[in-house]
Amino acid sequence: MITNMLYSLGGLLLFIMGLFALIACSHPLRKILAVNVMATGVFLILIATAYKQAGAGEIDPVPHAMVLTGIVVSVSVTALALILACRVQETSNRSLSQQRKNDFTGAGE
Amino acid sequence: MTARSTQNKRKRFDPVLLLVLLLIVFLTGLLVQVILATDYLGSGLGDDVARFQDLSGVESPVTAVLLNFRGYDTLLEVMVLLMAVVGVWSLTRAPFPKKPIEPGPIQLAVVRLLAPLMVLFSFYLVWQGSHLAGGAFQGGAVLGGACVLMLVSELPWLKNISSRFLRIGLLSGPLVFLGVAILCIVLQGTLLDYPQEWVGTLLLLIETACAVSIGLTLACLFAGGRPKDDLSGGRKR
Incomplete structure (x- = not known):
């Protein structure tokens, strides 16, 4: 129970960080990375939901199947986006170096 | 966007950025509440899957969900992978260097040793998917890894691979899956309602074809464009 919650909160943190970076950064590469971080957060939440301690009943295989296909799809989406x-x-x-100056994070200066 | 605070050297405080930050903090609060309210002790769909496990034709619950209970979903996801390759191929040509690079002897030896093993292991994973963890996606990922290993070591024959073979390989998974789905309509009257006596064989057939096609998809995406002889009359990159 507490394990599921901790991992879910970790996934939520990743998702939020990715979402903020997606909005705040204007560089395409950073946006792609941000989407990937968001996707990883969602996968972590899904896996954490399915986690069961040993002997606590049947595991729920549906989130596992969704993450399995989701990882491969996210790789292909990343490739197409790149x-x-x-x-x-x-x-x-x-x-792109000109665009970086408009980046909210100001990392290009 | 160009407004910046006068003495702040570390960071600009942009009002829009501040608003975004506030909204995201608000969203975080909402989502934390959702997570705290989630019931993790319920078994979800695990019991339902376990009850119908015998009908699925495989012993691994994940494979049963992937290819039998939610087969429609997986069919569409295999199509998504195909669409990604179509998109990449239509945009650019694979950036192979003009002059072939000679890979070092150690690299060549390692690739020659590892690549066949990885291909073998990927098909073992596909085979294992019927009763343990494993299956088309894991096997396809290992197969893609083997192809990427060959791609990065710039084996000279790789860029002369005919696009016809690649197309056949890429299409094998979606086509076999779709063919089985249509066969199910003919035999059973419903899409992806496998006939009970052949269900194990059909799932293994779909998994093998999908693993080949997923592995090739990942390798083609890594190569980053269409092969040399594909659409050669088209626009130069």
């Missing part, structure tokens, strides 16, 4: 980001960089007149 290719799209590269295309944006190739075709746009503004270079």
Whole structure:
């Protein structure tokens, strides 16, 4: 019970951090990373929900199956997003280093 | 966005950012309440899955859920993977270097040793998926890892792989899955309602085809574009 809750809260923390970075950062690569962190948080919450201590009854395999497919789908989404980001960089007149100056976090200065 | 506080050297305090921060703190509070209110002691769907385990044709509950009870979901997810490859292939050509790089002897030896083992292990994982942890997605991931290992060591024959073989491999999983689903309509009248006597065989067939296609999908995504002879008359990258 307490284990599930701790892992769920950890997943929630990851999700919130990813969500904030997704909104606050303007660089495409950071957005992609933020979405990945968010997805990891969701997976952690799902797995934590399914966790049962030994002998506490049948495990719930449905979240496991969802995470299993979700990981592979998130990898492919990341790959497609990276290719799209590269295309944006190739075709746009503004270079990515210019965009970084507008980044909320100010890491590009 | 350009407004910055005068003496703050560490960080700009942007009003929009502050608003976002407040909203996110609010959302965090709501979600923490949801987590605290969740009942973790209930068995969820575990008992239901255990009750119908015998009908599913496999002994592993996760595989049963993945391919039998929620087969429709997995079918669509395999399609999503295919769409990702189609998207990547239509955008760019794989950035193989013009001049072939000679991999070092140690790297070559390691790849020659590891790649066949990983391929073997991936199919073992698929086979194991019927009774233990394992299955199409895990096997496909290991197969993809083997392909990525060969890709990073720049084996010279890799960039001359015909796109026809790749397409057949990529399509094998979705097509076999879809074919079995349509066969189920013909035989049983419902999509993905496997006939009870062949259910184990059909699931293994779907898993093997999906593992090949998932592994190739991951490798193609890592390669980052279509092969050399694909759409060669199209626009240059």
